[in-house]
Amino acid sequence: MSIFKSMNITSSALTSQRLRMDVISSNIANIDTTRAKQVDGEWEPYRRKTVTLSANEGRFANFLNKAMGKNDVGNGVQVTKINEDTETPFKLVYDPTHPDANEDGYVEMPNVDLLKEMVDLISATRSYEANITVFNANKAMLTKALEIGK
Amino acid sequence: MAINSISLLNPTQITNQTNKLTVQPTPYEAQQNFASFLNEAIQSVNNQQIQSDVLTQKLINGEDVDLHEVMIASQKASITLNATMEVRNKMIDAYQEIMRMSI
Numbered sequence: 001m002s003i004f005k006s007m008n009i010t011s012s013a014l015t016s017q018r019l020r021m022d023v024i025s026s027n028i029a030n031i032d033t034t035r036a037k038q039v040d041g042e043w044e045p046y047r048r049k050t051v052t053l054s055a056n057e058g059r060f061a062n063f064l065n066k067a068m069g070k071n072d073v074g075n076g077v078q079v080t081k082i083n084e085d086t087e088t089p090f091k092l093v094y095d096p097t098h099p100d101a102n103e104d105g106y107v108e109m110p111n112v113d114l115l116k117e118m119v120d121l122i123s124a125t126r127s128y129e130a131n132i133t134v135f136n137a138n139k140a141m142l143t144k145a146l147e148i149g150k
Numbered sequence: 151m152a153i154n155s156i157s158l159l160n161p162t163q164i165t166n167q168t169n170k171l172t173v174q175p176t177p178y179e180a181q182q183n184f185a186s187f188l189n190e191a192i193q194s195v196n197n198q199q200i201q202s203d204v205l206t207q208k209l210i211n212g213e214d215v216d217l218h219e220v221m222i223a224s225q226k227a228s229i230t231l232n233a234t235m236e237v238r239n240k241m242i243d244a245y246q247e248i249m250r251m252s253i
Contacts, residue, residue, distance in 0.1 A: 003229075004226055007222055007225070007226060010222070011218065011219060011222050014216070014218040014222075015216055015218070015219070018216055018218070132218075135222070135225075139225055139229065142229050143229070143232070146229075146232050146233055146236050149240075
């Protein structure tokens with residue numbers, strides 16, 4: 001129903017921000033994980049994960065509307081990919097007693113930066129709140145519309 | 151999501167228009183049309199309520215459903231129900247206006 005289009009768009013944004021929050025939770029939870037996956041028999045530490053968001057305009061109805069010259073706002077936002085951060089190198093910590101230490105006594109720790117994660121966390125929380133505000137404003141508009149003619 | 155019809159006038163509307171030009175609907179037919187319209191509208195309101203119930207049930211059963219989706223479904227149900235109440239109030243007003251007519 002078209003009166004709920006805005007609500008559906010807000011819903012997609014909330015879902016995306018929830019997923020982003022899940023990814024940040026995973027990053028912070030695995031900040032000390034030295035055994036995330038095995039590569040050639042060797043344990044590799046956890047890699048920082050990030051999400052890629054994109055506008056959701058890939059439905060047939062959207063393309064049809066555009067081709068017919070009608071305005072189309074799309075279906076909101078979606079998470080297209082969860083990327084692994086392969087750019088940032090792992091942190092090396094000297095700890096010879098660690099079971100995953102190499103011959104020189106250094107341990108590879110995940111490339112998760114707690115400060116970055118905290119900034120992302122606040123960003124995700126604020127985006128979620130902003131979308132809730134949009135939803136409430138939209139609901140207030142619909143409720144006001146029902147008062148027409150009272 | 152429903153795909154919008156390509157032509158502004160769909161075939162049924164065109165036939166309805168030609169019918170209107172030739173024959174006026176009898177009061178019985180008009181009542182039938184109104185009844186079916188009302189029935190469909192209430193059906194769609196009911197569907198929103200059912201959708202909201204299903205999502206709430208899923209949430210309390212611990213299934214994979216987001217909290218905000220449940221809240222949004224319940225708000226949609228609430229708004230459609232309020233819209234129905236407005237239409238009902240208007241209809242009852244109109245009915246009472248007619249009944250108050252002095253003959």
